[in-house]
Amino acid sequence: MWEPGNTPEQDRFRKLREMSDSGISAYPNRVQRTHTVSQAIQTFEAAESSSETTEIQVTVCGRIVRQNLKGKVYFAHIEDGTGRVQLFVRIDHVGDEAYEAVKRYFDLGDFVQASGHMTRTRTGEISVLVHQITLLSKGLSPLPVIKEHVNEDGSVERYGEFSDTEERYRQRYADLAVNPETRSIFRKRALTVRALRHFLDEQDFLEVETPILQPIYGGAAARPFTTYHNQLHQDLFLRISFELYLKRLLVGMYDGVYEIGRDFRNEGVSFKHNPEFTQLEFYQAYTDYHGMMDVTERLVAYAAQQVTGSTTITFQGRTVDFTPPWNRITMREAIRQRCEIDYVEHPTADSLYQAIRAAGIEVSPNATWGKLVDHLLGTIVEPTLIQPTFILDYPRDISPLAKTVPDDKTHVERFEIFIGGMEVGNAFTELNDPLDQEARFAEMGKLYKDEDEEATPLDEDYLRAMRYGMPPCGGCGIGVDRLVMLFTDKSTIREVLLFPHLRER
RNA sequence: GGGUGUGUAGCUCAAUGGCAGAGCAGUAGCCUUUUAAGCUAUUGGUUAGAGGUUCGAGUCCUCUCACACUCACCA
Structure with a gap:
């Protein structure tokens, strides 16, 4: 049975136990998603541009990729396979109990489901003003944290990264989760x-x-x-x-x-x-x-x-x-262009081997004639063919x-x-x-x-x-x-x- | 298989042979429109593993492991 290793894991494990003790499922069976993240944004933008006044109600799901607890307001960005949207959670909208659960239990990397209506915050960012939010899946191990800063000109600066080549290959799921590229x-x-x-x-x-x-x-x-x-x-x-x-x-x-x-x-x-x-x-x-x-x-x-x-x-x-x-060129011509060796004039392995050595090219002495030719191609021609x-x-x-x-x-x-x-x-x-x-x-x-x-x-x-x-x-x-x-x-x-x-x- | 290099906290990185550190994440607070939020306090280490040299090793030496680059091998 897995046991938490480092401190972040211990903290998350404790939260899981506490949730379980208070009867909250960290891995519920059902979801009630009505919109993907990009659908929610597109629907809202369409409504805005046609100046409809009806509120766009959505239930979206995704992984928390950024969070900012600010007293009695909690902002988070969630991401699904289609995009990223901000959740705007206010204690007076979700109630004290739910807000306390968010504060106590939600971590970066957790999957959540949020219901609310689409709005824009004071800074103009499209957000879901949440009235109900639940955990869909608790992450027990912390993903690498990568922060992004969008400059005035729209370029994105990234802070923190998950770049260790070996770990990215061994834990490709983590690489994929945090590195969009x-x-x-x-x-x-x-x-x-x-x-x-x-x-x-x-x-x-x-x-x-x-x-x-x-x-x-x-x-x-x-x-x-x-x-x-x-x-x-x-x-x-x-x-x-x-x-x-x-x-x-x-x-x-x-x-x-x-x-x-x-x-x-x-x-x-x-x-x-x-x-x-x-x-x-x-x-x-x-x-x-x-x-x-x-x-x-x-x-x-x-x-x-x-x-x-x-x-x-x-x-x-x-x-x-x-x-x-x-480009189309014969092998014989391609080799001749680059090292002056015409292998046809060296019809035996021994003769060709001598010619290759004379040209100062490293080659294994026991190769067959055909392999010698192939070796010439691989070493002197192949790298030049862009x-x-x-x-x-x-x-x-x-x-x-x-x-x-x-x-x-x-x-x-x-x-x-x-x-x-x-x-x-x-x-x-x-x-x-x-x-x-x-x-x-x-x-x-x-x-x-x-x-x-x-x-x-x-x-x-x-x-x-x-x-x-x-x-x-x-x-x-x-x-x-x-x-x-x-x-x-x-x-x-x-x-x-x-x-x-x-x-x- | 050979050569070169790398391996330190969850992530990214410091540390002349002399107290193992920082930022982010985490934890405890403050904060009702934040967005790399901020402020205060704070936890976290078998320095890849084993052995050796030394008063003292993350640092020097030997071996092992993994990865990267490179050479060899490779229709």
Whole structure:
């Protein structure tokens, strides 16, 4: 059983006991709200402007976010999800007994219900002149106290804050309760997902849900989380991508499908990696990666417009313009521009490794050729790509699910999207040749074998699906969290996750 | 995993190796139009944890824990 720790908690606990002793419920079952806070204000303002003389009676509910006991008058601001309004409580309006209860028991952070009529105080602030007020829910632990001062010019100065990063993440409820800007981040996150969904629905993509628990994981190179089904005596993996299931659905004659959901990767965390993250993947039949570029740039520009009101945003001090068309450049050219290395001239891992070292770039000596190329991209190209950019045509041996470029066996038709110095998306002309796919899986298995734990196990069922015939298609995955980082101008993924993963304390 | 940094009251922060402090919140009062209200008085600490050096440690040393930044890793 919880016991009060610090003094504020002890005081609140004592108040709770006293209320209980005098028969007042601190957590009543029923509320009688007639107006949200914003409805109350709007109704009053409408009545004012039409110069109606009838009083606007309201019952509003909310959390006490500011209070000022002034002898026989008590002012409080309460806040609900729609806004903030002042309560004006006078002892001669609510009676001695109720007023005494307010004085004795109400604290910042408590939820209350107040009935009265709308009025303006002497300073002109819209308020509820209260005739009845009750407690709806007693707060036993004190929230951080943040005071606001509104300047003449309307700007708001804040005094006191709840800014400890760790505590804000660990107690996100408290962060949300006292920091409106945190609430705003997650509204934008919801708008982002809504915009993506709306755009794809309008383009006749079908939203689907595929298994999160998978007997064989695949579609990406990452280490999975494992789990176990007791009754079936079966090992299961949490998915690392949706790809292989969504493409099965194209075999099943849907022309376009998409899924927005969670991926799980058992890897390091960083400012742009969380063990579980939200991904959008969409697949379209009868197109290729050129078609995916067209859809993707319109999709993201649309989302930016819906979320921020513009296709031009500021991210970490730089302007980012989502307006299509985006820059398109091949990976080979992008790397050559920045470090003079043409990896095609270094067709073996050893040769490329020497070239990279000669250019003074740190790199791991046991990497495969494809990983060396990818490393070059990640270290010298990625951080410079602030404006939305498609990097095209990736080395074949790190892309087993993409079709090769015609007349170029070393590259596949694949692009990644870079914005704000981060990778936010990945797409291919999807490989639909079942025999080639089988060979590529086998090749990957051989290439990575023991030294690479990310090697994808062979998915026979996926190959069987493809053997029934898969239409030519393009597919694209977009990291929704990173998109939200861009739209909310946050430099870490944790700021855009409600409950980011933290080590257990 | 490596490096750098941070951790003091519920919140935000001070404290040269020498009495652990402030503002806000809280508590007891005064105040019937306040809004960072004000005034008077006042409570609140395992200084992240464990060990060490020292007459004396929030401060110096070692280890542990957590977080931040960064490097490595990372389709």
